[in-house]
Amino acid sequence: xxxxxxxxxxxxxxxxxxxxxxxxxxxxxxxxxxxxxxxxxxxxxxxxxxxxxxxxxxxxxxxxxxxxxxxxxxxxxxxxxxxxxxxxxxxxxxxxxxxxxxxxxxxxxxxxxxxxxxxxxxxxxxxxxxxxxxxxxxxxxxxxxxxxxxxxxxxxxxxxxxxxxxxxxxxxxxxxxxxxxxxxxxxxxxxxxxxxxxxxxxxxxxxxxxxxxxxxxxxxxxxxxxxxxxxxxxxxxxxxxxxxxxxxxx
Ligand SMILES: [Zn+2]
Numbered sequence: 486x487x488x489x490x491x492x493x494x495x496x497x498x499x500x501x502x503x504x505x506x507x508x509x510x511x512x513x514x515x516x517x518x519x520x521x522x523x524x525x526x527x528x529x530x531x532x533x534x535x536x537x538x539x540x541x542x543x544x545x546x547x548x549x550x551x552x553x554x555x556x557x558x559x560x561x562x563x564x565x566x567x568x569x570x571x572x573x574x575x576x577x578x579x580x581x582x583x584x585x586x587x588x589x590x591x592x593x594x595x596x597x598x599x600x601x602x603x604x605x606x607x608x609x610x611x612x613x614x615x616x617x618x619x620x621x622x623x624x625x626x627x628x629x630x631x632x633x634x635x636x637x638x639x640x641x642x643x644x645x646x647x648x649x650x651x652x653x654x655x656x657x658x659x660x661x662x663x664x665x666x667x668x669x670x671x672x673x674x675x676x677x678x679x680x681x682x683x684x685x686x687x688x689x690x691x692x693x694x695x696x697x698x699x700x701x702x703x704x705x706x707x708x709x710x711x712x713x714x715x716x717x718x719x720x721x722x723x724x725x726x727x728x729x730x731x732x733x734x735x
Contacts, residue, residue: 579657618643
């Protein structure tokens with residue numbers, strides 16, 4: 486990969502980290518970002534750095550086993566979650582993890598954002614499911630997100646935060662903004678008596694005018710409330726998953 490492309494990626498990387506901090510999506514040294522390189526390795530944030538002051542030295546390169554191949558710091562403690570998403574989703578080029586207050590509030594109240602409420606979210610993101618609580622920075626997180634990774638593009642992590650992923654750094658980051666915005670507006674709507682879900686017919690209309698609308702995790706409409714927006718089948722038992730993860734990461 487050319488130095489020019491890599492330098493542009495590092496520039497975008499720093500910009501996304503700073504936006505996350507400026508938006509209040511992370512505090513202190515929370516959160517982490519990664520991007521897949523053409524070479525099959527990944528750039529990721531080092532552990533213990535404030536995202537508002539990230540510089541090029543804080544970005545390290547790791548291989549798919551999570552080993553540092555370039556840089557002098559240890560990678561983020563949530564690296565396994567990032568690598569698992571890349572492994573499950575060959576289309577994903579960047580992953581962003583943060584603790585934005587409204588979305589994390591919903592994750593803490595254990596309320597997923599799976600209703601068909603906002604046209605932009607239905608088209609651009611699909612349902613935002615809730616993964617079970619898992620101790621941060623352990624492989625439990627990988628197990629918790631597994632049922633959703635292939636279908637969803639954003640997942641709430643119970644009592645923890647949010648992970649979003651997309652076709653490049655900005656796509657992944659903008660999904661984080663969208664999740665937080667949707668959570669904020671939903672919160673306001675609930676103060677005013679509760680959000681109204683769109684109907685199946687409304688969603689069909691959206692589908693017909695959007696080229697982008699693919700096989701996302703379906704949101705619940707006013708007709709199908711509590712029936713759709715369910716996770717994909719868990720494909721592996723806990724032991725299978727541990728073996729699978731060890732094969733790739735340990
Ligand atoms: Zn976190």
